[in-house]
Amino acid sequence: MKVVAEKNVLLNGIQVVHNIITSKSALPILSNILLETQQNKLKLTATDLDVGISCVIPVETQEQGAITIPAKRFSDIIKELPSDKVTIVTKKNNLITIDAEPCQFKIMGLAREEFPKLPEFKDGEAIRIEQATLKRMLELTSFAVSVDETRYIFNGILFKTEKQILTLVATDGKRLASIEKEIVLESNKNISIIIPVKTIHELNRNLQEEGEVSIILGNNQVLFDLGGVVIISRLIEGEFPDYRQVIPPVASDKVRVNRERFLLAIRRAALLSTPDYQAVKIELFKNKAVISKTTPDVGESREEVNVEYSGKELIIGFNPYYLIDVLKNLSDEIIALEVTDSQGAGVIRTAGYIYVVLPMRLS
Numbered sequence: 001m002k003v004v005a006e007k008n009v010l011l012n013g014i015q016v017v018h019n020i021i022t023s024k025s026a027l028p029i030l031s032n033i034l035l036e037t038q039q040n041k042l043k044l045t046a047t048d049l050d051v052g053i054s055c056v057i058p059v060e061t062q063e064q065g066a067i068t069i070p071a072k073r074f075s076d077i078i079k080e081l082p083s084d085k086v087t088i089v090t091k092k093n094n095l096i097t098i099d100a101e102p103c104q105f106k107i108m109g110l111a112r113e114e115f116p117k118l119p120e121f122k123d124g125e126a127i128r129i130e131q132a133t134l135k136r137m138l139e140l141t142s143f144a145v146s147v148d149e150t151r152y153i154f155n156g157i158l159f160k161t162e163k164q165i166l167t168l169v170a171t172d173g174k175r176l177a178s179i180e181k182e183i184v185l186e187s188n189k190n191i192s193i194i195i196p197v198k199t200i201h202e203l204n205r206n207l208q209e210e211g212e213v214s215i216i217l218g219n220n221q222v223l224f225d226l227g228g229v230v231i232i233s234r235l236i237e238g239e240f241p242d243y244r245q246v247i248p249p250v251a252s253d254k255v256r257v258n259r260e261r262f263l264l265a266i267r268r269a270a271l272l273s274t275p276d277y278q279a280v281k282i283e284l285f286k287n288k289a290v291i292s293k294t295t296p297d298v299g300e301s302r303e304e305v306n307v308e309y310s311g312k313e314l315i316i317g318f319n320p321y322y323l324i325d326v327l328k329n330l331s332d333e334i335i336a337l338e339v340t341d342s343q344g345a346g347v348i349r350t351a352g353y354i355y356v357v358l359p360m361r362l363s
Contacts, residue, residue: 001035001065001090003042005057007078007100010042010086013057014075016229017046020053020202021071032068034115035088037061045118046071051199052118052232053206065090066112077105118232121223127161127191127215129183131226135207137168137179138200140353143325145197146172156194158240159215161185169243175322175357176243193222194240199233206231247354248347251338253311255284259335263327265303269293270320272301279317279360284309284339293320316342317362326355 017033025031025048034045040061045054067090078086083100090096090109098105138157146154151173158169167180199222206229207213214225224231269280272293283290289307294300316339326348327335338347348355 001037001067002061002063002087003037004060004062004085004087005042007081007084007086009057009059011075011078013042013044013055014071014078016055016206017044017053018071018075019205020048020051020198021046022048023072029068029110029114029116031071032110032115033071033074034066034068034112036066036112037064045115047116047118049116050196050234051202053202053229054118055229063089067094067096067109068112068115069096069109070107073107077107119218119221121216121218121221121232126186127166127183128186128212129166129181129215131207131211131213132209133181134213135204135209137166137181138204138207139329140179140326141168141170141177142197142200142204143329144170144172144175144177144355145200147197148172152236153194153238153240156196156236157200158192158194158243160190160192162190169240171243171246174319175355176246177326177353177355178243178247179353181352191217192240193217194236194238195222196233196236199224199231202231246345247356248338248340248345250349251340251347253309253340254336254338255289255311256308256334256336257289257305259327259330259332261305262335263324265291265305266320266323266327268303269301270324272298273320274298277363278319278321279362280320280323281315281317281362283313283315284311285313286310314339314342315362316346317360318346318357319360322357326357 021031030048036043041056042059043054043056077098081100082103087099094109094111096107096109141157154171160167164182164185165180166183169178203224206226211227216223220235222233222235269291272295274295277295281292287307287309289305292302332350335348346357
């Protein structure tokens, strides 16, 4: 193999695939990037056996071939090269030379045959959606994914299609985020799959503001084709609980408040939170909310926020970070928070989006 590439183009390609590589893998080959030549293109692929990612970059191909190269060392070398033109050549015994005048490196790679083959997707049914739309849907749900590995079914996002509607749902048992969008489906077949959070992070990192993404299902696998970047992932096996059962009916009394003003007040109150005293207190009065935090041996805060509210006076506690997560990702100027009593869930609804958060007991 012999290719000539632009340093920045090569570095961008490495950065696309490098993120899923872990240095703790028991298999040395999984610390490598697979390089494969195509017609004046170079395909870079990495995998951890659960998620695989590949991208294609333009190069000048002088000799066809393939090799795997240690990812971190390869990345570090390319970053430090003095020249914009990089020549990569494979020799006998998997020796790789990297030339960038006046500098040359020689490092050992591993044969392509040792690299795991990524699954192939042939004639799979595709869901197509604008990349910007999917990116926005993920931004409004991914923060609610559970990090508790004992509840593995919640360690991902539910992708569900029904009657030309794509719904994404994430929950950690204490909050739930759900969003739906109308899309064009090539099939009337409904799907329900759970995509792991590591894959979600890679999607968030690579989705662009333009172009489409094709989602193709395989046997317990899913492929996301972003055009130039392809992500393949295992699915989380199991059945996602019926999330609709935990979404309360629309409340008659709503707290209408400026989102940015509310977010800043919650953030300030959260400054006094500790692991043992997390809850922030919200007291609701007619057209006024008092947001306060009292933490023993730390201090206290109190702040008034103007709201539109005509319901009964009540006091409720929330984990401030659960509110911050949703408020900082929404774009509405005014949001409506539904609360019925101090024991009931808080709900925010807007344009196909629902966020449910359970209250916390106030000490």
